[in-house]
Amino acid sequence: MTWNWERLDWPDFTHESKALQALEERFLVQSGELVGIQRHIGADDQDVLRIELISDEAVKTSEIEGEILDRDSVQSSLRHQFGLGSTSLRVKAAERGIAEMMADLYHNFAQPLDDATMFAWHRMVLSGDRTVRVVGGYRRHAEAMQVVSGPDYRRKIHFEAPPSSRLRAEMKRFNAWFNATAPGGKRPLAALTRTGIAHLYFESIHPFEDGNGRIGRALAEKALAQSLDRPSLIALAWTIERKRKGYYAALERNNKELEITAWLSYFAETILEAQRNTIRRMDFFLAKAKFYERFRGKLNARQDKVVARLFAAGTDAFEGGLSAENYISITKTSRATATRDLHDLAEKGALTRTGELRHTRYFLNLRQWG
Incomplete structure (x- = not known):
């Protein structure tokens, strides 16, 4: 089995730009719809909506990895992070950590990507975890980093990442690519294209012992926010969690080749669906506010x-x-x-x-x- 990172032209991903053109245009149109809805929501209600959307993303990105968090605790921690009140609950480390990462992503989306940012996120995501050997740093173990399923006697290898000895060079190159392809960078890419490549590229390197999925989705959110020049608030993890099997299957189908048009189309459609879900939820929130105003x-x-x-x-x-x-x-x-x-x-x-x-x-x- 040859993985994408083993190919001679790694990491030069290729794709057909025309296949994504209509999707990129739709993304911009729907982004405008989101801005329009937000303008009709008062400042206080916007704070409430922001906490609801971000907390759902925090809970769902963890749920994708099989970790079930308490939503109320995450919201309490987020309100504290956004200066909307002190933490009223005894928040566990996992809930506090994911809330800290989501708040940092919201406030600092425009900052260039570097190791320090991802190490900080990793410490937040794995806050309280005592099973991971390296927290706040890239993996260092000599054994292969594999994604597997099934019993030992019939184990299926879905993916094998580059060895730990390559990570420093791989991540230096990844960070440079991410920053160069941002708006205003040396080689800017369209929003959905850049986000899709960033997510697959990062997951292919799989640089951490644990937490790669959550950090990879945070990077996708960062890429989208940079393209929009504002926090996206797009329900990406919320949407992926609902079709989790399809998400993992798409990653597996595209971890062997560097021609990734199929992956980019899939991920672009997922982002557009996430936007539509967010539009529906904002409409619902706005209608709720008006409902209570009428019947209070x-x-x-x-x-x-x-x-x-x-x-x-x-x-x-x-x-x-x-x-x-x-x-x-x-x-x-x-x-x-x-x-x-x-x-x-x-x-x-x-x-x-x-x-x-x-x-x-x-x-x-x-x-x-x-």
């Missing part, structure tokens, strides 16, 4: 609790809608009271109603207030 003080405690639960479900909401049984379960009230409350919510225009009798379902009415 007009709902009883039970209704407030159910509405809050519906909003907490996010853009996915309750699958199939809210039923009277759901309402009873959430509020612990009687069927007669639940029926009366739901009828009142529909009459006020807070919820829309579909179906009849036991098939009756209710949905948040966001069109009128969004």
Whole structure:
């Protein structure tokens, strides 16, 4: 098996620019849509939205690697990082570390890339980890760095990275490439093209003992932010996590050759989907703010609790809608009271109603207030 880094022309990746032209244009259009939506959100609400989006990215980029974090703890740490209050919870090292990395990425996206930045991120990502030999530095072990699956007697090698002895030179070259291809660099590349190459290039080197996926996705976010000249807030990890198998399969399909048009097309489509997801979530957030502005003080405690639960479900909401049984379960009230409350919510225009009798379902009415 020959890996991409073993080829004589490594790391000279090639691709067909025309295959990405329409995707690059769509990225710029959708970026404009995101800016337009943000302009309609007040300063205080923008702080809340920023914390929600960044915390979801922090949680999801860790979940992709099989690490489940507490979202409330991550948000608490982020609010502290952004100067929006002290940490109100006892935040564990893992939650605090990923929040610190995401805040650093947000504030310092425009800075050139260097070893010091990635070493700092690595210390943050692996904060509290006692199993990794080198934290805050590139791996140094002599054994091969492999991505494998299956039992020992039938192990499948998905990828093998360059040996540790090559890392100093490989990462010096990677950092130089990343900085040269940035806007204003010596060899600037289009946003999606540069981001896709950066992610695959970094993952092919796999310079750390652990944390390569999270740092590689942070580099993708940094590349996008530099192209936009502002923090992207794009739900990249949130989108990848939903199709994690496809993401790993795409990486594996493209770790042997240096012609990577297929990979760049895949990753560009993923970024565009992430943008669309962010647009949907910003629209939802804006509609939520307007909804509460309209109905503040007009709902009883039970209704407030159910509405809050519906909003907490996010853009996915309750699958199939809210039923009277759901309402009873959430509020612990009687069927007669639940029926009366739901009828009142529909009459006020807070919820829309579909179906009849036991098939009756209710949905948040966001069109009128969004």
